[in-house]
Amino acid sequence: MDWTALWLTLKLAVGTTAILLVVGLPLAYWLATTRSKAAPVVETLVALPTVLPPTVAGFYFLLAAGPDTLLGQGYQTLTGGLLPFTFEGILFASVLFNLPFAVRPFTSAMGAVNRTLVEASWCLGVSRLGTFFRVVIPLSWAGILTGFILSFTHTIGEFGVVLMVGGNIPGVTRTLSVAIYDDVQALDYDGAARTALWLVVFSFVALSVTYSLGRRRWSI
Amino acid sequence: MDWTALWLTLKLAVGTTAILLVVGLPLAYWLATTRSKAAPVVETLVALPTVLPPTVAGFYFLLAAGPDTLLGQGYQTLTGGLLPFTFEGILFASVLFNLPFAVRPFTSAMGAVNRTLVEASWCLGVSRLGTFFRVVIPLSWAGILTGFILSFTHTIGEFGVVLMVGGNIPGVTRTLSVAIYDDVQALDYDGAARTALWLVVFSFVALSVTYSLGRRRWSI
């Protein structure tokens, strides 16, 4: 078992979902409540990266974030480094690539929240932000859990983008899924199976716990 | 532009989502309404394929559906052929691999349907099945749309499983995403970019239309 790869995978998956929660929840709420004509366009843009093969998407990400581009140069002046082949790079790419798996479920769940309850909260003097946290989020909990689980598992399994953007550097960007992929490529079927089994067992436990905890006790 | 690949991609994406709707909606309804202890386990099993790298998942699918296994032999006696390297094979694998992207959003949306409305329908003499179609599905529409969009786009972009299970046979299993991947591998960046642009534009239009149509006019 490659423990650094496991650790890296966990870091990537947790980091990605955490960022997706922070970025995705407000974005989803905006999408769910706005009447702006721009909303379907934004939703479409969010979903678009998924239609490209991951490796190719990663390739374009490399191109876009490379040292020759404005983006790359901007990032370089800000941080002194480049995104490709770093952990930050795969994290960033992973967030971008998992955006629809989080934002879509968030949006559909928030759109289904009873509008009167939001109004009730406002009339009880609770700010929009407070209402968002105390009413909208709990009431769209199932959808948020969905987004969470989908982006978490997808991040764990994803290797195309990570491989391309991260360069498969052990301890930095070599995640478990990349490792398993390598093992299989190297015909090390037993090694791959061992790691995969570990991954599956670990995910099974994590998901089971999440699902059990995620069941709600109240009813609509 | 590789028109057969486009056609095949469409066929695969439409076929996958269609099967996911047929299989996923009842499964999701069961998951959303049951109190069975087995539910979290089933939900976890559904989500599990996603934690494996697609190529590796495809590899295990090949192992499981090969001529040496019970599954493979059973399928062979039934249909006279094998699953690997056929359109049916990639369709089947694609359904399996996209299951969580459809079932999870379906489940969370159906779980949020007001139970009293279902009861009201029953009391108006409408069967469980009728209620499912006339009340549950319309009321979880946003979530169903989410599952639909996520699995559709993910099927379009997915190439790991398709490549492994399908063997990249032109006109049979060579989808657009595989073609783009090949172009990039062959350093035909212009060709890849052209195809990718097509794919993106096509998806953009399709998604925008879907999103615009999918907005509901009623409120909860």
Place this chain on the structure above:
Amino acid sequence: MNDGLVAEFKKQFPKGAEIQAMLRQPARGFSITVLFGPSGGGKSTVLRCLAGLERPDEGVIQFEGQTWFDGATGVSLSPQKRDIGFLFQEYALFPHMRVEANVGYGLTEIPKVERRRKVAEMLDIFGLTGMEQRYPHQISGGQQQRVALARVLVRRPRLLLLDEPFSALDATLREEIRPELRRILARFAVPVLLVTHERSEVISLADRVAIVDGGQIRQTGAVHEVFNRPADTSVARIVGMETVVPGKVVKAEDGLVSVAISECELTAVSTIKVGSEVEVCIRAEDVILQCGDIPAASARNCLEARVEAVTSAGPMNRVSLDAGFSLTALVTRPACEDLRIRPGARLMALVKAPAVHLITRG
């Protein structure tokens, strides 16, 4: 066997109240049984158990010889198979359907033209014409309640369960709707179980009443039985003090009718036809007592009465009278002294014609 509704069951909510029901609706055909009682008494739960939405822990529910639920054998018919009409206290309109589609929802088996006609008729009755194309969130609370009512009534269920069908309607509207409701129900000949917390609604609607309080059905019977002879003080507190006696219309003229009750005759304001069996209701505080001769008075009904009992009720006394039928009056304590009202005393009871409320049955 084939004897209407027989229900006898128990339902315990986890960490909550226990609800016990013993209910019989012997009559077949149209008749209204009202479940009446304070908030939280268990009325909705009883209806939900009858509808098959809640599963009792034990007991039996039978309707017209068919077993709907049997705790012993585990039989439990689905709501669809029970063929009931259930009006939810919270309306439960389908938010994704327009008013028209909501009302026509249960009418799947009849042709479209027929369905449209029936729906339009119902909407007309409930004053909802012109709102066919609105979604539930685009109509007012009372309008929503009427849509829910129309949706239940447009079908022809075997049993109607209505949970507070008029709570969001104003008095005028209620009075317009009630006779329509009776007309429809009588035409379909369906028995009705109706929940309310309004005393006036019990008297104006019920053939039989079941008093529900503290999770139990305290008393069941004809309205005048329960209202005149409450089984215990909790029922008495719930029903208030009312005279409810059966009578028959013997004369009708110019908007006024004469009703025969045992030996007496009372005048009431009503347009009910001669020969009708009616329930005569008189509020205890509407009865004025006088001694000696009575000069010309606007009160049409002067009854000779004998005092049977005097009981204290707060600052007032409750006087039970025998005026040919049992009549209750509520008088102030000083008046009791002035008139020397005590058991055995004879006096005149005055009741104005508009204070005599007549309720037709059937």
Place this chain on the structure above:
Amino acid sequence: MNDGLVAEFKKQFPKGAEIQAMLRQPARGFSITVLFGPSGGGKSTVLRCLAGLERPDEGVIQFEGQTWFDGATGVSLSPQKRDIGFLFQEYALFPHMRVEANVGYGLTEIPKVERRRKVAEMLDIFGLTGMEQRYPHQISGGQQQRVALARVLVRRPRLLLLDEPFSALDATLREEIRPELRRILARFAVPVLLVTHERSEVISLADRVAIVDGGQIRQTGAVHEVFNRPADTSVARIVGMETVVPGKVVKAEDGLVSVAISECELTAVSTIKVGSEVEVCIRAEDVILQCGDIPAASARNCLEARVEAVTSAGPMNRVSLDAGFSLTALVTRPACEDLRIRPGARLMALVKAPAVHLITRG
């Protein structure tokens, strides 16, 4: 400037009704204005506009000198900034919170102990003790309504907007809750706008009443003004026929009180303190008219009266009397003939003490 609520606005629903409101609540401090009218009249919409949940198309809403809405300048304060308490007709309890959390929801800024105490006090007042840990779907309809009421009242808003606060409660409970409500409201000195479709609730609660029908405020004023002098027939139809006059309690003894109305004195059953200003309500059908001398009668109030007008009302006649104050009686047509009731005639009007309803203000 600093003069309570001034609202004058118009709201047009797309493809729906147009709602117009003109409303002034001049008094500061505690006072109840009731919006009264038939279902679909526009009551909820008026409240929603005042709360800032619906945006009027034009007009102005000002409260205590602060502009809440101004169609001309586009000002529109958020509901939070208006600092109101709004009770929704459909309760709008948070399904994911227990009763306790629902009630304490708006109390974020005070310490936890204090919050618990306040919540417990409210639950006690509304008879909800023991249900703290239940979710809304685990309590009955009436209990839900009380939770919603408690949730609004536990805060100290500057203005209360209550949309049908008692529609799911039984009479006993209402009568228990109303004085508590008054007590709380008087303590907080908040003005209240309350929607109802129950006539009795208007009389028992309102200081001022606004009749809402067909999307418009038809008449506004003190309850006795509106009820005794309806501006047009639609208002008259809505308010019914009632006598409502202001009076003052001058004697109280043993559960009975004497109320002075201009020159007369009436006896009523009440525990109101001497000196209180009250609204005296007498239902037209509770007034009995007699000619000549009156023997001992249980009716405590015998008033000399002069007939001012007789108008027909269906099978009955409506008799307007001057008994020192204006009093309306409803009598059958034959009685009118027997007693020769016509304008100018003098006779006695009998009203039983329990039929004199006293409502305290303030």
Place this chain on the structure above:
Amino acid sequence: MTSRAATNQVQELSVAAAASLRFAMAHLVDRFEHRNADVRVKVTYGSSGHFFAMLSQRAPFDIFFSADIDYPGRLVVKEYAIQGAPFLYAIGRAVIWVRADSPVSVESLGIHSLLVPSIRKIAIANPRHAPYGRAARSALKSLGVYKEVQSKLVYGENVAQATHFVKTGSADIGMIALSLALAPPLAKKGRYWELPSDTYPPIEHSGVILHWAKNPDPAERFRRFVLGTEGRTVFKKYGYMLPGE
């Protein structure tokens, strides 16, 4: 003090190597590290195409061993390499491979084993970009069976994937690298017949040292080691031909 001295001395060498080289490379690294205690070699395996795309964005590798000659050539053209030309270190050999349990006696039938009627699918690497795929296609053409078998071909992303197809039983026979057929996981699991080397252009494996190499000295040392006798022995053992042979 000692540990600090150690860290100062030990240099890390980042190697990007084609996946098909894994077994030979592991052996080489072992030997090299044995001799050069001051160098720690970290090898990353992957598709040569991927590496090319990544190296075009200056992926932080010191030395790149490709499974072909094209990608290193392009890197040289882009002036990303230290030398003016890629170094050629081995030449791949292609074989026809079946699982040990296959009824087809590939050793005796040779190219005709592809024509056995029970063969339904033949796995090769994608000729578009995989060197062994190109070799397989040329061999099929020059042996005159391409037309006959074309409809039975399935294409792996690379030669490893073509091997998976056969290994899992999904394809009945495959054209793969000798180095894979000899690799420990497969050595006893299958039988093969080597394609005559004149039926396909040589599969030249070459490499480059990147000009941004952090440690050019060990990289150069490793290159020389690989090209030296010891390296040649290893490659030979793992089923490669050697340049100049």
